[in-house]
Amino acid sequence: MKSTLNKSGLQILKDFRHSKSGIAGIIILSALILMSLYSFLFVPLKLFREWNNPDSWINYPKNAAPAWTNTGIFGPKMPEHKILSINNAVVTDSTQDDLHLKKIAFTFDYMYDKFPKDFMITYTARYGQIQPLLQIDISRPDGKVFRLYEASLPSTQAGNHTLFSGRVFSTDRAISKNLQEYRNFGAYDPQAPEKMIFSDHEKMHVLKGKYTLIMSYYLFSDSDSVIDSGFILGGQVYGLMGTDELRRDLAIGILWGAPVALFIGLTVSIAAIFIGLLYGIFAGYKGGRIDEGLMRINDIFYTLPQLPILVILSVTIGRNIFLITGFLIIFGWVGTAKISRSLALQIKNLQYVEASKLLGQSDFKIIFKHIIPQLLPLTLASIAIAVPAAILGEAALSFIGLGDPTIPTWGQILHDANSAGAASRGLWWWVIPPGLMIAITGLAFVLIGNTMDTLANPRSRFKKS
Amino acid sequence: MLIVMLATLVLTIGLLGPTMDKILINSIKVGAVDSINQRAGQSFNSIEERQNYIDSQVQMQIKNLGLDEPWYSPKRFTNTVIKVITLDLGKSNFFTNDAGSASVRDIIVEKMPKTILLFTTSTIIVTIIGIYLGAFVASKAGSIWDRLNSAFAVFSGSFPTWWVGMLMIFAFAFTYHIFPARATPLSSPSDKFYFLDLVYHMILPLITIILVSFGSWAYIVRYFLVGVLNEDYISAKKAAGIPQKKIIYSHGLKNAAPPIITVVLLSLTGSFGGAIIVESVFDWPGMGKLYYDAINVFDIPIIVGVTYVSTLIFLITVFITDILYAYFDPRVKVG
Numbered sequence: 001m002k003s004t005l006n007k008s009g010l011q012i013l014k015d016f017r018h019s020k021s022g023i024a025g026i027i028i029l030s031a032l033i034l035m036s037l038y039s040f041l042f043v044p045l046k047l048f049r050e051w052n053n054p055d056s057w058i059n060y061p062k063n064a065a066p067a068w069t070n071t072g073i074f075g076p077k078m079p080e081h082k083i084l085s086i087n088n089a090v091v092t093d094s095t096q097d098d099l100h101l102k103k104i105a106f107t108f109d110y111m112y113d114k115f116p117k118d119f120m121i122t123y124t125a126r127y128g129q130i131q132p133l134l135q136i137d138i139s140r141p142d143g144k145v146f147r148l149y150e151a152s153l154p155s156t157q158a159g160n161h162t163l164f165s166g167r168v169f170s171t172d173r174a175i176s177k178n179l180q181e182y183r184n185f186g187a188y189d190p191q192a193p194e195k196m197i198f199s200d201h202e203k204m205h206v207l208k209g210k211y212t213l214i215m216s217y218y219l220f221s222d223s224d225s226v227i228d229s230g231f232i233l234g235g236q237v238y239g240l241m242g243t244d245e246l247r248r249d250l251a252i253g254i255l256w257g258a259p260v261a262l263f264i265g266l267t268v269s270i271a272a273i274f275i276g277l278l279y280g281i282f283a284g285y286k287g288g289r290i291d292e293g294l295m296r297i298n299d300i301f302y303t304l305p306q307l308p309i310l311v312i313l314s315v316t317i318g319r320n321i322f323l324i325t326g327f328l329i330i331f332g333w334v335g336t337a338k339i340s341r342s343l344a345l346q347i348k349n350l351q352y353v354e355a356s357k358l359l360g361q362s363d364f365k366i367i368f369k370h371i372i373p374q375l376l377p378l379t380l381a382s383i384a385i386a387v388p389a390a391i392l393g394e395a396a397l398s399f400i401g402l403g404d405p406t407i408p409t410w411g412q413i414l415h416d417a418n419s420a421g422a423a424s425r426g427l428w429w430w431v432i433p434p435g436l437m438i439a440i441t442g443l444a445f446v447l448i449g450n451t452m453d454t455l456a457n458p459r460s461r462f463k464k465s
Numbered sequence: 466m467l468i469v470m471l472a473t474l475v476l477t478i479g480l481l482g483p484t485m486d487k488i489l490i491n492s493i494k495v496g497a498v499d500s501i502n503q504r505a506g507q508s509f510n511s512i513e514e515r516q517n518y519i520d521s522q523v524q525m526q527i528k529n530l531g532l533d534e535p536w537y538s539p540k541r542f543t544n545t546v547i548k549v550i551t552l553d554l555g556k557s558n559f560f561t562n563d564a565g566s567a568s569v570r571d572i573i574v575e576k577m578p579k580t581i582l583l584f585t586t587s588t589i590i591v592t593i594i595g596i597y598l599g600a601f602v603a604s605k606a607g608s609i610w611d612r613l614n615s616a617f618a619v620f621s622g623s624f625p626t627w628w629v630g631m632l633m634i635f636a637f638a639f640t641y642h643i644f645p646a647r648a649t650p651l652s653s654p655s656d657k658f659y660f661l662d663l664v665y666h667m668i669l670p671l672i673t674i675i676l677v678s679f680g681s682w683a684y685i686v687r688y689f690l691v692g693v694l695n696e697d698y699i700s701a702k703k704a705a706g707i708p709q710k711k712i713i714y715s716h717g718l719k720n721a722a723p724p725i726i727t728v729v730l731l732s733l734t735g736s737f738g739g740a741i742i743v744e745s746v747f748d749w750p751g752m753g754k755l756y757y758d759a760i761n762v763f764d765i766p767i768i769v770g771v772t773y774v775s776t777l778i779f780l781i782t783v784f785i786t787d788i789l790y791a792y793f794d795p796r797v798k799v800g
Contacts, residue, residue, distance in 0.1 A: 305779040307741060308772040311760065315768060316488065388623050395625055396742055401761055414628060418746060423634040424646035431635060435628030442623030450619070 015455045025447030028440055036259035039252075048256045051248065051408040059083050059230075060247040061117070064238040066429050076113035081235035084108065086228055100219040106231045107212045115206060116194050117234035121168040121215065124228040125153060128161050132226075133218040136168070138197055141209025146182055146197060148175050161223055170194055170234075242429040244413075245420045253408040254433050260321070260409050261391050261441055267325050268390035269383045272332025277379055280337035281371050284344030285363065295341070301334045307396060314402045321404040328393045336382055340375060347371050377456035384449030388442030395438050410434035475546075479537075486532055488765050490523075493530075497522045555766040560755065569770040573752065577774070580751035583667060584740050587674040594679045599686025600713050606691050618684035621677050630673040630746040637669060644669040648747040670747040674740065685728050689721040696720075722793035726786055741775070 016022050039048075050056035061081040070078050090105045110116075125132060136149035151174055156162050168175075176190040179197075186201040200207035217226045241250035283294040313327045347353060353370050361369075397403060398411025399418070413434040417423070422430040497519050509515040527533055534541050556567050562575040602611045638646035648670055650662040693699065694717055702712050744753030752771055759767035 305776050308756075308775050311756070311768070312772055315760065315763075315765075392623075392625055396627070399625075399627060399742060400745070400757060414631070418627075418631065421646075423631040424638050426635065426639045428635055431628075431631050435625060435631070438628065439620075439624045443620065446619055446623055 016451060019451045019455070021447045022451030025444045025451065028444035029448065032258050032262060032441060032444065035255060036262060039255040039259060043252055043255055047249070047252050048408065049406070051253065051256075052405055054246055057243075057247040057249070059120075059122070059232050060243050060249055061234055061236070061238050062243065062247050063245055063427055063430075064236055064243045066242040067237045067239055069429075070237045077111070078237050079110075079112040079114055079116045079233070079235035081238035082108060082231075082233040084231045084233075086230060089229070089231075098220065098222075100222070100224070102217045102219065102226050104215045104217075104226075104229050105212055106215075107210060108233070109209070110198060110206070110211050111208050112235075113206060114236070115192075115198050117236065118170040119194060119234055120170065120232040121149075122165070122228070122230040122232065123153070123167075123215075123217075123226065124163060124165040125217070125224070125226045126161055126163050127153065127156065127219070127224040128221055129155075130220040130224075131155050132220065132224055134168075135216040135218070137214045137216070139212045139214070140197075141207060141211065142200070144182075144185070147178055148193070148197070149178060150174070163227070165228075241433055244416060244422075244427075244430050246416070250413065250430065250433065253413050254410070254437060256408055257410040257413070257434065257437060258441075260407055261394070261438070264321070264325055264328070264394045264409075265387035265391040265441065265445065266383075268328040268332055268393075269386035272329045272390075273336050273379055273383045273386055275329070276333035276336025277340045277372070277375065278367075279333060280340030280342075281344040281367055281375070283337070284341035285348050285367060285371065287345075287348075291341070295338075298334055298337050301331070302338075304331070306331045306393070310393065310397055311400065311402060314397060319402055319404050321407055324394060324397060324404065328390050331393075332386060332390065336379075336386075339382075340379075343375055343378075344371055347374055377452070381449050381453035381456055384445045384452060387445035387449075391438060391441055410438050483535075486535075489530065490527060490532060492765060493526045493532075494519075494523050497526070555770070557759075557764055557767050559762050559764045560759070560767060569766050572755065572767070573770055573774050576750065576752045576755050579663075579749065580740070580744065580753060581778075582663075583670060583674075583744070583749060583751060586667070587671055587678075587740070590671070591675050591678045591682055594675065595682025596686055596718065598679065598683035599690060600718065602683065603687045603690035603694060603717075604709065604713055606687075606694075611687070614680065614683055614687065618680040621680040624677060626674060626677045626740075627742040627746045629677050630670065630743050633669055633673050634747070646747075648749040650750075667749070670743055670749050673747075674743060682729070686718075686721070686725055689724045689728075690717050693717050693721040719793060723790055726790050726793065729786075 047056070060083075064081055065078070067080055070080060084106045086104065088106065090107070092103045092105075094101045094103075121136060123134070131152040131154070133152050134149065135147065137145055137147050139145045149168060149172065153164065154166060156164055170193055171191075175193050179188060179193050180190075182188075182196070185196070187196045187199045187204065189195050198206055198211075213231055215229055215231075217229075219225070239249055239251050241254055243249055279294065279298075283291045283298075310327055310331070313330075314324060317323060317327075348371070353366060356366055356370060394403070394409065395411030395414070398409050399415045401415055401419075403409055403412045403415070411434075414431070417427070417430045417434075420427075420430075500522075501515070501519065509518065531541055531544070553570070555569055557569050557572060560572055561567050562572045564571070564575075566572070598614065602608075602614045605611055634646045637644045645666055648666040650659065650666050656662070690713070694713070699712060699717065702716060703709075707716075741753035741756055743749070744751045745757035748754060752775065755767060756771045756775075758764075759771065
């Protein structure tokens with residue numbers, strides 16, 4: 001018995017290679033698994049954990065389109081959002097008597113057709129009672145140098161050496177005040193200093209070329225130090241997938257959505273199908289009153305409306321991702337129970353099952369040794385077919401706003417997009433990728449499942465009725 | 466059939482009973498603290514005194530509402546069943562209907578026709594398209610149309626309806642200003658053009674639901690019809706010279722109907738839930754939108770009420786389907 005089963009398994013595998021849709025499904029699935037691996041290995045877990053914490057996304061742009069849309073062919077080349085950290089800068093230290101000077105120079109190319117939205121300077125420094133002085137200068141491609149900022153850092157409350165992190169925004173009044181000195185160059189706008197800094201003053205448009213931003217920290221004590229400093233140039237496009245209303249990098253959400261979706265889909269379908277399988281086989285094998293009773297319970301589950309009950313369950317019990325997985329299992333097993341019962345009814349009357357019954361084998365052993373192996377190929381197919389329903393179920397629940405708040409899923413990204421009205425505002429990069437990922441994941445499993453189903457049991461589609 | 470309906474109702478109450486009680490007790494507690502915070506004159510000497518006062522208030526209200534007994538005690542159980550059957554669903558915390566009533570029943574009664582309008586219209590259209598398209602591809606089994614239809618069914622089946630809705634808004638409301646993005650009509654219900662306005666706003670959600678579901682409908686119809694068309698009695702009819710069209714539409718479809726109905730019943734669960742979410746995407750002022758809003762502000766009476774009513778609508782749909790089944794398959798009546 002066992003050898004023939006193995007053979008059929010091999011045969012299925014062999015036939016599978018010849019099915020185009022099956023291969024397509026496998027390719028999509030492997031791409032998804034690669035995505036999951038990539039996000040596990042290379043995307044910092046911290047960013048993923050902080051998904052719903054607006055503080056950790058403050059350096060990112062708001063509603064920025066993906067960077068690859070910025071070809072410059074179909075319209076003006078939009079400025080790309082730049083986040084420069086101290087690692088991208090040239091740092092020089094010099095000491096004169098007691099005065100310690102730390103210069104941090106950021107050099108970048110500005111080759112865009114539009115002005116940047118804004119800019120921001122971040123710093124983290126350790127200092128005592130005498131506050132360090134910060135000077136910010138920018139040198140432009142045409143040789144002009146503007147002094148943007150000259151002020152001491154805020155005094156620390158404690159007065160002793162504590163770590164202080166702060167930001168200088170482009171809207172800082174000190175900047176527009178400093179720029180007033182260069183007013184006769186033209187293009188002076190106290191509301192938008194970036195226009196003056198980045199414009200060609202004769203032709204009144206963006207001056208393209210190499211800019212250098214120099215931050216000079218004058219430290220008056222040996223124990224003072226500048227730990228970190230960064231420069232953020234606010235642009236209209238960012239990253240692979242763009243960002244959303246809350247400045248979150250959508251690429252991280254989409255990448256991390258893949259393992260979460262695969263986990264939910266596979267756990268729910270495997271658990272649900274096995275519960276259904278055992279339930280159905282037990283009912284079919286036992287027959288009589290037990291069968292009748294079990295099938296009536298099945299009928300009741302069959303007639304329950306899924307989504308409202310799911311909503312009630314997650315409203316009342318909780319929104320943990322594992323709980324949601326459990327709720328989805330509750331509704332997943334019903335169909336399989338029906339099919340496997342009707343198949344068990346057929347198998348139970350086969351001669352070898354009756355023979356082992358006469359030999360006095362326990363029901364448990366018969367079910368596990370003789371009936372389940374017969375249904376295994378079909379079971380694998382049903383598992384694959386059940387995955388999309390589970391993923392869609394979780395996505396629907398998240399979309400209503402009942403997803404796990406600590407984990408970004410594709411459904412939640414779409415929920416946020418919908419509540420921000422992303423579709424009617426034309427923020428397509430926020431709407432299309434998550435939904436497409438849901439659809440593609442579902443499609444992969446449907447393709448694999450359908451192929452396996454036809455191969456394992458060519459008449460299975462008719463048996464379902 | 467009635468037994469199954471009643472059993473479902475009992476099971477629903479069983480599922481919701483303990484959690485509903487928990488929610489009610491919680492809301493009583495919050496209410497008690499709120500009422501003390503709002504009352505300026507009341508002052509307490511110590512925190513314990515305040516806490517005792519709150520506790521006694523909470524206990525009193527719990528007793529008044531009969532929440533001291535568990536939900537499965539016969540008295541409360543029958544009460545709940547009677548309440549649900551008479552649709553006495555309590556009062557909403559946040560929402561009112563157009564006339565200003567906060568009763569959950571009034572709100573749902575106002576919203577329900579719109580949901581039924583959208584859901585029924587789309588179901589009817591999808592059924593018609595599905596049957597004709599399915600019959601068409603079944604008569605040409607194996608052709609390019611057949612394969613196209615199967616591929617489309619697989620594709621559309623894995624798309625979330627509400628996401629397609631968002632794409633439709635993007636395409637037809639943002640890029641081309643053909644349809645409004647929000648499906649709530651702008652004119653007031655007393656306006657004589659209100660109905661036209663409503664229909665105009667309904668087009669986009671309607672197209673979305675139809676687009677996503679007709680493919681799988683046609684696929685199901687095609688599948689069972691092809692099975693029936695291979696039967697001997699169909700070949701006999703063909704031999705007798707009855708035209709192909711008549712065979713498919715009157716003999717084939719009627720014999721393929723029972724399994725089709727079973728499968729469609731299964732998919733109805735999904736599309737019903739989908740319709741709820743589609744409403745919230747399009748701001749269609751029906752029950753689904755109400756549900757979505759209620760969940761966002763955690764308005765428990767509304768959530769429970771809409772759940773009950775949608776269960777009821779769902780069961781009625783199932784019931785109608787069963788009657789249809791009996792009509793198409795006379796053997797059911799005997800068994």
